[in-house]
Amino acid sequence: MGRSLPPALLVLLPVLLRGGEASPRRSPSLQSPAGACGRRPAVNELATGSRIIGGRDAPPGAWPWQVSLQIHHIPVGYRHICGGSLISHNLVLTAAHCIKNNRDPEMWRVVIGMHHLYKDYPYTVKNQVKDILIHSHFELATNENDVALFKLIKPVKYNAYIQPICLPETSLLLTDETPCYISGWGSTKENGVGEHILQEAQVDIIPLRICNKFDWYAGAISLNTICAGSASGNVDSCQGDSGGPLVCYFPNASRYYLLGITSAGVGCGRPKYPGLYVRTANYRNWIDSQLLNKAISVNIQFVLFFLTAGRMLLHNVL
Numbered sequence: 601m602g603r604s605l606p607p608a609l610l611v612l613l614p615v616l617l618r619g620g621e622a623s624p625r626r627s628p629s630l631q632s633p634a635g636a637c638g639r640r641p642a643v644n645e646l647a648t649g650s651r652i653i654g655g656r657d658a659p660p661g662a663w664p665w666q667v668s669l670q671i672h673h674i675p676v677g678y679r680h681i682c683g684g685s686l687i688s689h690n691l692v693l694t695a696a697h698c699i700k701n702n703r704d705p706e707m708w709r710v711v712i713g714m715h716h717l718y719k720d721y722p723y724t725v726k727n728q729v730k731d732i733l734i735h736s737h738f739e740l741a742t743n744e745n746d747v748a749l750f751k752l753i754k755p756v757k758y759n760a761y762i763q764p765i766c767l768p769e770t771s772l773l774l775t776d777e778t779p780c781y782i783s784g785w786g787s788t789k790e791n792g793v794g795e796h797i798l799q800e801a802q803v804d805i806i807p808l809r810i811c812n813k814f815d816w817y818a819g820a821i822s823l824n825t826i827c828a829g830s831a832s833g834n835v836d837s838c839q840g841d842s843g844g845p846l847v848c849y850f851p852n853a854s855r856y857y858l859l860g861i862t863s864a865g866v867g868c869g870r871p872k873y874p875g876l877y878v879r880t881a882n883y884r885n886w887i888d889s890q891l892l893n894k895a896i897s898v899n900i901q902f903v904l905f906f907l908t909a910g911r912m913l914l915h916n917v918l
């Protein structure tokens with residue numbers, strides 16, 4: 601005669617089979633095309649302007665996906681280390697090299713909706729970090745696959761100063777007229793100090809055939825990288841801007857997309873050595889798979905927990 605399952609386990613069975621709340625039943629894709637991303641509710645006009653290095657103070661709310669990644673130092677408190685981009689309520693995309701000295705999520709915090717690094721605004725959110733996911737093929741020596749995700753402990757609510765950036769599909773087509781921008785609190789000159797007010801600058805996207813010329817980067821730049829800045833070097837990102845966004849505005853969608861992650865470069869503001877940005881579109885699969893892996897591992901933990909609980913229950917009942 602077969603044994604019937606105890607009622608507690610019967611109640612839990614549908615949850616077990618479905619995988620629990622922690623498991624998304626649909627694909628883990630972050631953003632629906634109609635979802636809120638890439639918009640700047642606090643700033644109506646399209647950013648224009650000056651051509652970080654060669655930048656200017658950004659108006660408050662101009663780059664609502666820009667975050668500051670900070671590490672706690674005793675006794676000074678939190679210090680800005682790198683930039684990052686909010687891509688959903690609880691995920692920030694950044695550069696893996698930002699985490700090279702400290703992989704412990706407890707040492708970090710993410711500050712979102714900020715303008716001046718040392719001023720608090722009513723809309724600013726300071727969030728602790730639950731998990732840091734680094735690309736498994738990240739190479740510190742070459743900065744290859746310089747991509748990482750910070751998962752926040754508490755999902756952040758969007759407001760006019762806190763918005764996610766859209767992630768590009770490979771199909772996004774850039775033209776010479778597509779306006780692209782960088783932003784960050786990094787140095788305004790090589791070996792300089794960081795800025796307190798968020799800086800912005802319009803950059804040119806420089807084709808790889810130019811960027812790889814023998815007197816530029818001499819063939820060292822791969823298809824996973826975007827070169828951006830200016831040939832003369834008067835517009836560039838620098839130390840402290842790393843991990844932050846390179847975004848472009850697509851009028852057909854009326855949205856900004858995260859084309860790149862500030863990653864590296866030879867010095868800052870040097871002619872023929874523009875800034876190097878991780879080509880985000882090439883990492884869509886990695887980002888989605890990270891979320892899927894996490895969902896599966898949470899699911900397995902969930903199933904194991906209830907199997908153990910079920911066995912204990914059976915043991916006690918029979």
Ligand code: 4AZ
Binds near residue numbers: 836837839840841875
């Ligand atoms: C850095 O050290 C860094 N000029 C960021 C950007 C660039 C160079 C260095 C690009 O974080």
